[in-house]
Amino acid sequence: MILPTYSCYSYNNRIREQSSSGGVFYSLAERVLAQGGIVYGVVMSEDCYRAEYSRARTLSEIKRMMGSKYIQAYLGNTLKNVKKDLEEKNEVLFTGTPCQVNGLKNYLQKDYTNLVCVDVVCHGVPSRQLWEKYVRYCEKKYKHKIKDVNFRCKDVGWKNFGLKRTDLNNKKIFISKDLDPYMSLFLKNYSLRPSCYNCKAKNNKKADLTIGDFWGIERIEPELNDGKGVSLVIIRTDKGEKIFQDIEHFFRVAKVNYLDAIKDNSAENESVIMPPERNSFYKDINLDFNNLIKKYLPKLRYMIVRKKVKNMILNISIKCAGGGVNNVNFNYGLLFVLLKED
Numbered sequence: 001m002i003l004p005t006y007s008c009y010s011y012n013n014r015i016r017e018q019s020s021s022g023g024v025f026y027s028l029a030e031r032v033l034a035q036g037g038i039v040y041g042v043v044m045s046e047d048c049y050r051a052e053y054s055r056a057r058t059l060s061e062i063k064r065m066m067g068s069k070y071i072q073a074y075l076g077n078t079l080k081n082v083k084k085d086l087e088e089k090n091e092v093l094f095t096g097t098p099c100q101v102n103g104l105k106n107y108l109q110k111d112y113t114n115l116v117c118v119d120v121v122c123h124g125v126p127s128r129q130l131w132e133k134y135v136r137y138c139e140k141k142y143k144h145k146i147k148d149v150n151f152r153c154k155d156v157g158w159k160n161f162g163l164k165r166t167d168l169n170n171k172k173i174f175i176s177k178d179l180d181p182y183m184s185l186f187l188k189n190y191s192l193r194p195s196c197y198n199c200k201a202k203n204n205k206k207a208d209l210t211i212g213d214f215w216g217i218e219r220i221e222p223e224l225n226d227g228k229g230v231s232l233v234i235i236r237t238d239k240g241e242k243i244f245q246d247i248e249h250f251f252r253v254a255k256v257n258y259l260d261a262i263k264d265n266s267a268e269n270e271s272v273i274m275p276p277e278r279n280s281f282y283k284d285i286n287l288d289f290n291n292l293i294k295k296y297l298p299k300l301r302y303m304i305v306r307k308k309v310k311n312m313i314l315n316i317s318i319k320c321a322g323g324g325v326n327n328v329n330f331n332y333g334l335l336f337v338l339l340k341e342d
Contacts, residue, residue, distance in 0.1 A: 010023030079107045098122055099199065197278075
């Protein structure tokens with residue numbers, strides 16, 4: 001099916017910076033709240049040990065819902081609460097993965113004109129157990145409690161995103177997606193739920209809108225590719241088209257061909273392939289997190305050490321050159337020896 005498809009990003013740079021891609025979710029939520037409605041989305045728990053659904057009626061509550069959470073979200077009584085709000089004639093915006101949206105629709109057993117559902121282009125859902133293990137590992141290693149986490153921090157660019165943790169003293173640690181062990185396990189598809197490798201929701205989406213990152217924007221709409229994040233928006237229903245039209249003026253928008261748009265966004269309609277290591281990984285999931293890294297990410301430790309050594313040599317060289325980067329003379333022999341000895 002060929003669906004109306006758009007690339008877009010918010011004119012509001014602050015909202016765009018805080019979003020995983022172009023800021024569409026915030027404007028959708030803002031529109032529903034302005035009409036006295038209710039928004040359901042995913043936030044991190046206070047201790048950051050889990051992701052969980054939350055109910056919002058104010059913009060300040062919406063901010064915690066912004067950004068991707070690469071962890072299975074705890075639903076609790078959310079479906080029951082959504083139905084209650086709908087029966088009380090509240091306008092409701094529900095956001096989640098395709099399977100969560102489909103689950104809500106199956107639970108409700110009927111259509112509600114006052115319900116708008118938005119799903120995301122979903123790579124897959126990692127284990128809650130693994131995330132909690134990772135948080136405890138970080139807290140032990142860095143000797144701090146985590147109070148906030150940004151899975152899609154764009155401080156060094158949209159494509160070069162990383163995971164940024166904030167501790168109780170407001171110290172922030174950014175680690176590239178290529179160096180963070182949790183993100184590496186996720187992106188290698190080791191930590192996903194069994195159903196994610198054969199997702200039944202991929203070809204039966206019941207959402208009104210689908211949103212996600214517009215990977216490949218440089219190929220289709222290069223003038224939108226400024227490195228700050230661009231959203232992919234797929235319209236699935238008349239209701240979805242109406243609400244997108246209501247917020248469209250907040251965005252720089254370009255209509256694109258659906259088939260062109262999903263070439264670099266295959267998660268829209270294709271499940272990831274299960275890697276051969278996946279079954280053994282879950283048998284080992286009770287191992288100490290550091291041992292999981294050693295067994296399943298042996299190259300990652302080398303990459304981390306290599307980066308640390310490079311930074312160390314850069315700092316030494318700059319000091320020896322009198323502080324000028326242009327005068328740096330790298331000692332690659334020393335770099336090789338240090339890496340070899342590690």
